[in-house]
Amino acid sequence: MNAMILSALWGVVMMFTGLATPSARMHGRLAILGMTLLTGAAWLDFIGFSLLSDSTAGGMLLFGTYESLFILLMSGCALLYLLLSVEPMSEGGSPISDPLALHFFVMTGICIVAGYRSLLMLFLGVEILSIPLYILSASDKKNLRSNEASLKYFLMGAFSTGLMLMGIALIYGTRGSFHLDALNIGLEALSPLMTAGIVLLMVSMAFKVSAAPFHFWTPDVYDGTPTVYTSFMATIVKGAAFFAFFRLFQDGLGRLHEHWRLLMAFLTAATLIIGNGTAVFQQSVKRMLAYSSIAQAGFMMLALFAMNQTARTGIVFYAVAYSLSTIGVFAVLARMKDHSFEAFNGLAGQKPLLALLITVFLLSLAGIPLTGGFFAKYQMIAATFLEGKMIWMAVLALLCAVLGVYYYFRIIQAMYFRSGSSMPPAISADLQAVLVVTALLVVALGIHPDWLLGMLSY
Amino acid sequence: MLTAFDNFPALLIWLPLLGALLAFFLRREGVAGRWALLSSLITFGVTVASLFFQGAQHYALTQVSYVWLPDIGSSFTLSLDGISWILCLLNAVSFPLILAFSLGSPRDRPHVFYGLMLLAQTGLNGVFLCIDALGFYFFWELALIPVYFLASLWGGERRVQAAFKFFLYTFAGSVLMLAGILWIQMRTADQSFSLASFYRANLDPAEQAWLFWAFFLAFAIKMPIFPFHTWQPDAYEQSDSPVTMVLSGVMVKMGVFALMRWLLPLFPDAFKRFDEWVILLCIVGMVYASCIAMVQDDLKRMVAYSSIAHIGLMAAAVFTVQAEAWHGVLVQMFNHGINIIGLWMVVARIEAQLGVRKISALGGLAQKAPSLAILLTVIALANIALPLTNAFVGEFLMFNGLYRHNPWYAGAAGLSIILSAVYMLNMIRNVFLGGTNTMTENFADISLRHRILLSLIVLTILFCGVHPEPMLSLVEQTSDLILKRVLTR
Numbered sequence: 001m002n003a004m005i006l007s008a009l010w011g012v013v014m015m016f017t018g019l020a021t022p023s024a025r026m027h028g029r030l031a032i033l034g035m036t037l038l039t040g041a042a043w044l045d046f047i048g049f050s051l052l053s054d055s056t057a058g059g060m061l062l063f064g065t066y067e068s069l070f071i072l073l074m075s076g077c078a079l080l081y082l083l084l085s086v087e088p089m090s091e092g093g094s095p096i097s098d099p100l101a102l103h104f105f106v107m108t109g110i111c112i113v114a115g116y117r118s119l120l121m122l123f124l125g126v127e128i129l130s131i132p133l134y135i136l137s138a139s140d141k142k143n144l145r146s147n148e149a150s151l152k153y154f155l156m157g158a159f160s161t162g163l164m165l166m167g168i169a170l171i172y173g174t175r176g177s178f179h180l181d182a183l184n185i186g187l188e189a190l191s192p193l194m195t196a197g198i199v200l201l202m203v204s205m206a207f208k209v210s211a212a213p214f215h216f217w218t219p220d221v222y223d224g225t226p227t228v229y230t231s232f233m234a235t236i237v238k239g240a241a242f243f244a245f246f247r248l249f250q251d252g253l254g255r256l257h258e259h260w261r262l263l264m265a266f267l268t269a270a271t272l273i274i275g276n277g278t279a280v281f282q283q284s285v286k287r288m289l290a291y292s293s294i295a296q297a298g299f300m301m302l303a304l305f306a307m308n309q310t311a312r313t314g315i316v317f318y319a320v321a322y323s324l325s326t327i328g329v330f331a332v333l334a335r336m337k338d339h340s341f342e343a344f345n346g347l348a349g350q351k352p353l354l355a356l357l358i359t360v361f362l363l364s365l366a367g368i369p370l371t372g373g374f375f376a377k378y379q380m381i382a383a384t385f386l387e388g389k390m391i392w393m394a395v396l397a398l399l400c401a402v403l404g405v406y407y408y409f410r411i412i413q414a415m416y417f418r419s420g421s422s423m424p425p426a427i428s429a430d431l432q433a434v435l436v437v438t439a440l441l442v443v444a445l446g447i448h449p450d451w452l453l454g455m456l457s458y
Numbered sequence: 459m460l461t462a463f464d465n466f467p468a469l470l471i472w473l474p475l476l477g478a479l480l481a482f483f484l485r486r487e488g489v490a491g492r493w494a495l496l497s498s499l500i501t502f503g504v505t506v507a508s509l510f511f512q513g514a515q516h517y518a519l520t521q522v523s524y525v526w527l528p529d530i531g532s533s534f535t536l537s538l539d540g541i542s543w544i545l546c547l548l549n550a551v552s553f554p555l556i557l558a559f560s561l562g563s564p565r566d567r568p569h570v571f572y573g574l575m576l577l578a579q580t581g582l583n584g585v586f587l588c589i590d591a592l593g594f595y596f597f598w599e600l601a602l603i604p605v606y607f608l609a610s611l612w613g614g615e616r617r618v619q620a621a622f623k624f625f626l627y628t629f630a631g632s633v634l635m636l637a638g639i640l641w642i643q644m645r646t647a648d649q650s651f652s653l654a655s656f657y658r659a660n661l662d663p664a665e666q667a668w669l670f671w672a673f674f675l676a677f678a679i680k681m682p683i684f685p686f687h688t689w690q691p692d693a694y695e696q697s698d699s700p701v702t703m704v705l706s707g708v709m710v711k712m713g714v715f716a717l718m719r720w721l722l723p724l725f726p727d728a729f730k731r732f733d734e735w736v737i738l739l740c741i742v743g744m745v746y747a748s749c750i751a752m753v754q755d756d757l758k759r760m761v762a763y764s765s766i767a768h769i770g771l772m773a774a775a776v777f778t779v780q781a782e783a784w785h786g787v788l789v790q791m792f793n794h795g796i797n798i799i800g801l802w803m804v805v806a807r808i809e810a811q812l813g814v815r816k817i818s819a820l821g822g823l824a825q826k827a828p829s830l831a832i833l834l835t836v837i838a839l840a841n842i843a844l845p846l847t848n849a850f851v852g853e854f855l856m857f858n859g860l861y862r863h864n865p866w867y868a869g870a871a872g873l874s875i876i877l878s879a880v881y882m883l884n885m886i887r888n889v890f891l892g893g894t895n896t897m898t899e900n901f902a903d904i905s906l907r908h909r910i911l912l913s914l915i916v917l918t919i920l921f922c923g924v925h926p927e928p929m930l931s932l933v934e935q936t937s938d939l940i941l942k943r944v945l946t947r
Contacts, residue, residue: 077585370601381637385644393641398633405629409622417610417618450527458528 001063002041002051003071004111010034018097024090032086035079035310037057038107042072058417059179060118069117069455070243070316074110074236077323078103082128084331085228096229099139099229102132107235113244119168119178119252122244126164126208129240130157137225151225156217169201180252190259192235198253198260202267205248205273206243212270215294219278222290230286231330235295239269239319242300244370246315250307256305264305265390272298272396286339287409289329292365294324295404299380299397305390306383313456314379319363320452321372321445327359328438335425343413345420351434353413354427360439364446366408367401372380372445377401465519466508470546470583472905473501478576479698484569487630491561492653494572498553498579501511505550508538509932531643532651540936543786544929545586545715547706548795551918552707553579558902559803563810566613575603587710589648589653591639595632597675601712602628605704612698620696624689627679631686637677638669642724656724657943663727670728673721674736681713681769683736688840699806702758706765706802707795714769714791717776718784718937722944729944733777737863740774741870743767748877752884757805757815760881761798764841767874768794774871775856777882779945781938783859788933792841793922797849800837800915804874806828807904808889812897816884822894827903831890833912838882840919845874848922851930887920 017030044051056062063071080102109129116122134157138150157348168178174194175183203214210218221244222230244367275295282288300318303311330355336343348355364373377397384394414420422438447453477497483489488794511519520538527533538546557575563621565571581601588594602625609621639651645665648654661669679686694702722729751763772790775783808823809815824831840847843854853875861868894901904912922929 107530233824235786369599378640382640382644385641395634395637398629398637400631401633406626409625413618413622415608416607448527450529454529 001056001061001115002044002049003038003068003075004061004108004115005052006034006041007038007104007107009112010038011101011108012249014097014101014104018095018101019439022095024094024096024331026287027097027164028082028086028090028097031103032079032082034104035075035082036102039072039075042068042075046072049150056117057121060121061115061204062117063115063333063414066312066316066456069112070114070319071427073241073316073320073394074114074323075107077239077320077327078107078232078236080324080434081232081327082440084431084438085231085334087428087431088228088334091352092313098363099136102136103232105132106232110236110240112239114247116244116247117180117251119183122248123161123164123168124320125243125244126151127161128238128443130161130208133229133237136229137221137233139224139229142267143224143226145224146226147224149221151219152217152224156207160204160214163200163207164204167197167204170194170197170200173197180248183252184255190256196261198256198370199263201248202260202263205241205245206267206272209238209297209300210244210294210340211267211297212294214299215274217304218294219287219290222293223284223287227286227330227334231327234289234403235323235326238293238297239316239323242297242303242315246304246307246312248302250312253263261305261307261389264301265393268298268301268305268393269396270438271295271301272400276400276407279407280403283341285333285341285344285411288341288410289333292407293326293406295400296391297327298400299377302380302393302397304386305393306387308383308386309457310379310386311383313378314383315447317372317379318376318454321376321442324438324445325361325373327372328435329358329365329407329430330356331435332425332427335427335431337423341410341414342420344414345418347415347420349383349419351427354425354432357432357435357439358415359412362408362411366405366444368405370443372449374446375449375453398420464673465512465522466504467520467538467587468522469504470501470538470587471536472723473497473504474576474583477501478573478580481576481913482573483568484572488568490569490572491557492577495554495557495561497576498550498557500640500912501548501579501583502554503558505546507574509547512543512932515892516569522690526593530592530651531537531646531649532590534538534588534593535590535652536587536590538587540719540933542586543939544558544792544933545711546583548578548698548711548792549582549586549708551792552703552795552799553849555799555914556700556703556707558907558910559703559806560698560865562905563699567611568726569941571608571612574604574608575700578608580708582712586715589719591643591653591656591720593651594638595639598632598635598712599629601709602632605701605709608701609693609697609705612701614696617696620689620692622720624693627686627689627841628676631676631679634672641665642668646904653719656720659724664732666725666728667731670721670725670732672677673716673724677713677721678773679713679714680716681710681773683713683740683773684746684766685739685745687743687766690766691759691762693903694765695756695758696883699802699809703799703802706762707799710765710794711791711795714772714776714787716785717773717791718940718944719760722776722779723940725754726944729777733779737774737777737867740770740777741867744770744774744871744874745778745877748874748881752877752881754881755817757817757889760885761801761805762883764878765794765798766843767878768798771853771856771860771871771874774867775859778859778863779941780859780862782855784937784941785930785933786852786859788937789922789926789929790849790853792850793919793931796915796918796922797837798841800912800919801841803908804834804837804913807908814897817888819895820889820898821892822890822898823901825894826898826901828910830904833909834890836919837884837912838886840923842879842882846920846923848919848926850923851926881922 112125279291364371584597
């Protein structure tokens with residue numbers, strides 16, 4: 001609750017700093033300060049210290065240890081993201097207070113979708129999360145592709161929100177309550193209305209996490225959006241959407257697991273196959289990363305399919321490991337003019353440390369041991385096995401991971417094994433230091449995942 | 459950290475790892491290579507020293523377990539027993555030879571090269587020592603990654619593709635193994651990854667069947683067994699010679715080793731269902747690879763295919779589950795490693811001087827380079843497994859086992875030995891005997907360094923051929939223990 005209030009307030013503060021000073025550097029510093037405070041506030045939530053007397057909004061929100069830890073982790077990732085992104089954001093010289101304010105509003109939405117107990121709050125949270133993103137994706141105003149991305153995102157997003165509302169209405173009609181706990185009580189049989197409601201909710205959430213076959217907006221939007229913002233959308237926002245998705249189907253509809261599992265399995269398998277299969281053929285690294293985010297979503301969908309304790313801890317672990325790695329790669333990509341694979345040619349010769357860092361991030365995305373990505377995938381496979389049904393899903397996922405190695409290693413091959421005289425990305429020493437920290441976190445998660453997994457299993 | 463160094467298995471991991479990390483920072487000309495050689499010699503010394511501390515009274519020196527991931531059920535457990543000893547010994551003997559050999563030819567970015575080499579050694583030792591399934595999987599991948607970089611950074615023109623093919627094949631196999639490992643861990647009584655728990659895991663026959671194939675595929679690709687071998691000739695041909703030596707001398711032994719340590723004891727029921735199929739695959743592969751080796755005109759590809767045939771025999775012998783055959787396999791793993799490194803050295807010297815590897819383009823080298831010719835002949839005879847050479851012991855024991863299992867198999871496998879004599883002797887005739895041609899006229903004999911290295915190999919060949927007893931007694935106990943587990947379950 002602390003974090004939610006603070007992020008909303010800081011968003012307003014950021015908007016007004018645009019009036020006070022036009023200096024982009026100042027805006028950046030304030031945003032980083034705000035995000036640090038936000039992380040601190042989330043930590044207060046985590047240790048159970050609330051600044052407000054009523055922190056449940058009449059039972060519509062609940063911030064327990066698990067939820068607060070998730071918010072803490074996501075705001076930590078967002079802090080790293082801001083540290084890496086403020087510089088490229090302010091490159092145009094224009095004030096960046098508005099986009100930064102939007103980031104804070106997105107964080108508010110993330111807090112709400114992390115802690116919601118009522119479907120109304122889910123709807124509110126998803127909207128608060130999405131609307132700033134529509135604006136951010138259009139923030140390169142003179143670029144037609146950015147405009148296209150925004151329009152696409154907005155139209156598709158509005159459509160899926162409509163479906164979600166419809167689903168919520170149908171479920172309310174059968175159960176007479178918006179509350180997750182009330183939904184889950186005595187829920188053994190399915191009525192047609194309830195079935196329709198569940199399917200609509202599943203479709204709309206699948207859209208938000210870009211699970212196939214509702215993923216078509218993702219490549220175009222991620223590609224058209226300015227790279228710095230793509231990084232935010234593809235990582236932290238996506239993690240939060242998954243968290244909400246998981247919460248909805250665990251706490252609200254968990255008793256009907258048997259009934260919707262097959263549908264979820266279909267979504268998962270389709271996402272894995274389409275995401276990985278299409279990423280192989282991409283010629284632009286940015287587009288490849290867009291498809292890779294679909295592919296990784298496929299892995300996270302395994303948690304929804306399995307829906308057990310391992311899945312519960314695993315999905316947050318996955319979100320963190322995936323976010324850290326992807327933020328790292330995008331931070332480099334944001335500093336490059338050319339987004340093709342060839343642009344990475346010979347990078348290892350010119351910037352050995354940077355190449356090594358990118359390699360760590362890519363190995364993590366590919367799920368190679370000693371990186372966080374390995375244990376993330378490990379948790380998903382273990383959860384699927386524990387569920388004991390349809391274990392071929394785990395094997396399919398692992399075979400898709402082999403495809404993943406293929407496209408992630410294309411960048412490694414370009415960096416190390418091809419020679420090129422391309423312009424190396426201009427990464428300042430500060431940015432490089434942040435990247436080193438991010439890479440160390442990725443490796444730490446890979447060597448000793450127990451500290452995070454232990455905290456998450458409360 | 460000091461406690462990490464008070465026993466042998468831990469030393470065998472940390473020493474090469476430290477050596478590797480340091481090597482990356484030694485950018486000065488020629489320093490990294492010498493450091494790597496020194497580091498590998500230290501590892502060799504430690505390995506040899508550890509041989510004197512066998513038996514129950516030295517338990518604390520040969521077993522070590524660190525708490526790693528208690529929540530997940532994995533601990534970092536290393537153990538030196540007979541079968542890990544012989545492979546660590548192979549690893550310890552091979553690397554000084556390979557590194558000393560590669561010091562003779564300058565290359566760009568030597569610090570990266572030698573750092574990666576020592577990292578590969580670390581990973582390989584880890585695979586042989588770790589008796590925790592998750593740790594085993596970690597090392598399995600960690601041995602692969604430095605070798606992938608080594609094979610991609612140095613070597614022939616198509617090296618990037620060849621190395622990537624190798625990487626993808628092996629990775630595809632190992633993810634299936636990972637699935638298997640996770641499944642078995644779930645079926646253990648204490649949710650643990652330790653080998654002991656794995657041996658006791660409660661698996662029904664249907665589970666064993668698919669787990670067997672998942673593990674088998676990972677190991678079969680690594681060894682490689684026909685028809686999963688297609689990465690191998692390309693990778694051997696395109697890699698730089700020292701990397702090829704690591705790949706074929708030590709790395710392929712990971713697969714055979716894993717059959718004995720993991721596959722057969724874990725799935726005794728499934729193995730009894732499928733053993734005939736696997737042996738058949740191995741024997742078909744042996745004959746097939748030998749036939750292809752016969753018609754190869756490229757020296758490297760010939761040795762590569764000959765290696766497939768030898769590994770096929772080892773795998774087949776493992777699946778006969780005869781005690782003698784297992785002893786033979788273990789001894790042969792060491793000896794084959796030494797022999798093939800010798801062969802690669804000869805090939806590399808010829809290529810370095812003449813720039814060609816085509817058998818048909820060469821001839822008469824014996825006149826120009828008598829010492830190279832003599833040394834090669836001994837190594838080639840060892841590769842054919844002539845009596846008094848090291849390979850004879852192992853191959854004899856393996857054939858013995860194969861014969862007892864099914865005489866027809868032994869007959870078919872024997873065919874590949876005859877074929878190996880054909881192609882090895884043919885190679886000697888075409889490359890070393892006969893008259894010189896315009897290209898080989900100016901061939902100079904090998905330098906002192908290479909003479910010493912090849913002589914060391916030849917001495918090892920002869921010593922192990924005449925006096926195989928110490929090596930056999932090293933492996934017997936462990937091998938019989940594992941075999942008993944396989945047969946009595």
